[in-house]
Amino acid sequence: MSTEQVTTKAAAPRERILATTRTLFYGHGIQATGVGELAEVAGVSKRTLYQLFESKDALVAAYLALMSQHGTAGERNLDRAELSARDRLLALFERPRLSARFRGCPMHNAAVELADPDHPGRTVIVAHKHALLARLAEIGREAGARNPEVLARQLITLYEGATALATSLDEVEPFDFARSAAETLIDAMIDQTGQTAPSS
Amino acid sequence: MSTEQVTTKAAAPRERILATTRTLFYGHGIQATGVGELAEVAGVSKRTLYQLFESKDALVAAYLALMSQHGTAGERNLDRAELSARDRLLALFERPRLSARFRGCPMHNAAVELADPDHPGRTVIVAHKHALLARLAEIGREAGARNPEVLARQLITLYEGATALATSLDEVEPFDFARSAAETLIDAMIDQTGQTAPSS
Numbered sequence: 001m002s003t004e005q006v007t008t009k010a011a012a013p014r015e016r017i018l019a020t021t022r023t024l025f026y027g028h029g030i031q032a033t034g035v036g037e038l039a040e041v042a043g044v045s046k047r048t049l050y051q052l053f054e055s056k057d058a059l060v061a062a063y064l065a066l067m068s069q070h071g072t073a074g075e076r077n078l079d080r081a082e083l084s085a086r087d088r089l090l091a092l093f094e095r096p097r098l099s100a101r102f103r104g105c106p107m108h109n110a111a112v113e114l115a116d117p118d119h120p121g122r123t124v125i126v127a128h129k130h131a132l133l134a135r136l137a138e139i140g141r142e143a144g145a146r147n148p149e150v151l152a153r154q155l156i157t158l159y160e161g162a163t164a165l166a167t168s169l170d171e172v173e174p175f176d177f178a179r180s181a182a183e184t185l186i187d188a189m190i191d192q193t194g195q196t197a198p199s200s
Numbered sequence: 201m202s203t204e205q206v207t208t209k210a211a212a213p214r215e216r217i218l219a220t221t222r223t224l225f226y227g228h229g230i231q232a233t234g235v236g237e238l239a240e241v242a243g244v245s246k247r248t249l250y251q252l253f254e255s256k257d258a259l260v261a262a263y264l265a266l267m268s269q270h271g272t273a274g275e276r277n278l279d280r281a282e283l284s285a286r287d288r289l290l291a292l293f294e295r296p297r298l299s300a301r302f303r304g305c306p307m308h309n310a311a312v313e314l315a316d317p318d319h320p321g322r323t324v325i326v327a328h329k330h331a332l333l334a335r336l337a338e339i340g341r342e343a344g345a346r347n348p349e350v351l352a353r354q355l356i357t358l359y360e361g362a363t364a365l366a367t368s369l370d371e372v373e374p375f376d377f378a379r380s381a382a383e384t385l386i387d388a389m390i391d392q393t394g395q396t397a398p399s400s
Contacts, residue, residue: 028315031231101317111368112312115228117301122370129368153377154384160368161361168311168329168360170322177353184354184388185381 014052016042021063026106030060030113057120060110064124067106073097074159074175078135085143089136089186092159093179095172104167108160132156145189154185214252216242221263226306230260230313257320260310264324267306273297274359278335285343289336289386292359293379295372304367308360332356345389354385 011019020042024033035056039049053059077083077091096102103109107125114121136155140148162178211219220242224233235256239249253259277283277291296302303309307325314321333352340348340355362378 029231029313031229031313032315103315104312105368108364108368109312111370112304112309113229113231115232115303117370125368126370129365150377150380153374154381157361157365157374157377157381158357159361160365160374161357161359164308164364165329165357165360168305168308168325170311170317170326174353174357174360177350177357180350181354181357181381181385185384188384188388 013042013044013048017044017049017052017059018062018066021059022067025060025063026067026103026109027100030110035059060114061120061124064107064110064121064128068124068128072105072163075132078139085139086186086190088139089143089155090179090182092136092155093162093175093182095175096166098172101170102166102172105160105163108164109167129156132159140186140189143186143190145186146191147189151185151189155182158182158185213242213244213248217244217249217252217259218262218266221259222267225260225263226267226303226309227300230310235259260314261320261324264307264310264321264328268324268328272305272363275332278339285339286386286390288339289343289355290379290382292336292355293362293375293382295375296366298372301370302366302372305360305363308364309367329356332359340386340389343386343390345386346391347389351385351389355382358382358385 017038020038024038024041035049036046038059039046042049049059053062073096074092074094077094078088080088080091083091107128110121111125116122133152133156136152137148140151140155145151158178158181162174165174165177166172217238220238224238224241235249236246238259239246242249249259253262273296274292274294277294278288280288280291283291307328310321311325316322333356336352336355337348340351345351358378358381362374365374365377366372
């Protein structure tokens with residue numbers, strides 16, 4: 001059930017620790033994962049871990065920065081240069097290919113778990129969502145949307161909804177509901193000028 | 201910062217414990233809250249707590265059943281008999297009135313925290329979302345939607361997105377984005393027959 005992403009012992013301790021956060025913080029949860037367990041799975045001592053990351057909070061922030069840089073599969077689809085702007089927006093809603101249970105957006109999941117508004121991970125989460133919003137507005141503009149900022153806000157809400165509902169229901173069908181809704185919202189924002197509408 | 205919902209000492213231990221789960225499980229998180237802390241805040245012994253709830257998992261399931269029965273403010277708006285069916289669907293997206301930080305949907309948050317697919321709380325979460333889906337389809341049918349099941353799936357995804365994104369961003373504006381998207385989706389599903397369109 002767990003996604004084993006632990007790298008080889010040859011990797012540097014920092015990389016081994018961060019690879020292990022992806023397995024445990026993402027797969028099992030941030031609060032459910034103790035630093036001792038994480039160090040053990042990464043094959044480093046707690047002392048080494050605390051030399052590299054001054055606290056669990058700092059490690060969580062580093063994990064989130066890594067996940068933000070990586071992005072979700074849907075977010076990476078926004079860069080697919082072979083697609084039209086409209087199709088890139090729709091590709092955000094492609095069903096994730098799963099090697100294990102779907103566990104949602106790592107940024108959002110951390111927001112749920114980190115109830116403290118001053119946790120250092122919070123700024124990473126908010127910056128990630130704002131960057132996605134800006135990217136969607138940019139592509140919406142390219143697609144000819146009348147109000148790309150509004151369209152971007154609608155689409156990011158749908159995308160957050162697809163990932164969250166897929167987590168709640170433990171099934172990926174919500175990505176299909178979101179995609180059909182996204183098509184309607186995009187078409188309502190773009191004057192139809194003979195663009196090819198993908199079948200859905 | 202914490203929402204104090206602890207009832208008086210006169211309340212029965214079971215009620216005191218469940219009221220405390222609403223404060224701690226919802227406000228601080230399920231994994232972040234120990235049973236010892238919960239018993240202390242509720243003013244009962246751990247022994248009493250375990251006589252009433254056989255395990256933390258059972259207590260979490262009871263907390264979720266209570267939250268499911270209560271519903272969110274948006275979900276309760278679906279029962280507002282003074283509104284038309286269309287306006288009830290839109291009232292789902294009313295901004296929550298906050299007495300503390302917005303902490304999202306208790307069902308979804310638990311799905312994020314309970315990584316174990318066999319946790320007894322999981323069935324409560326899935327049943328809650330399915331009941332909401334059925335209710336939305338029923339109201340969509342009443343509103344004259346051509347395909348109420350599809351509309352219900354689109355609207356539940358938007359609603360989950362509004363609550364999740366509001367949690368991620370720590371602001372309630374996503375409910376406005378979701379409402380504007382919901383209007384477009386509802387109108388695309390209902391033949392316009394002179395219905396009054398609310399301004400947004």
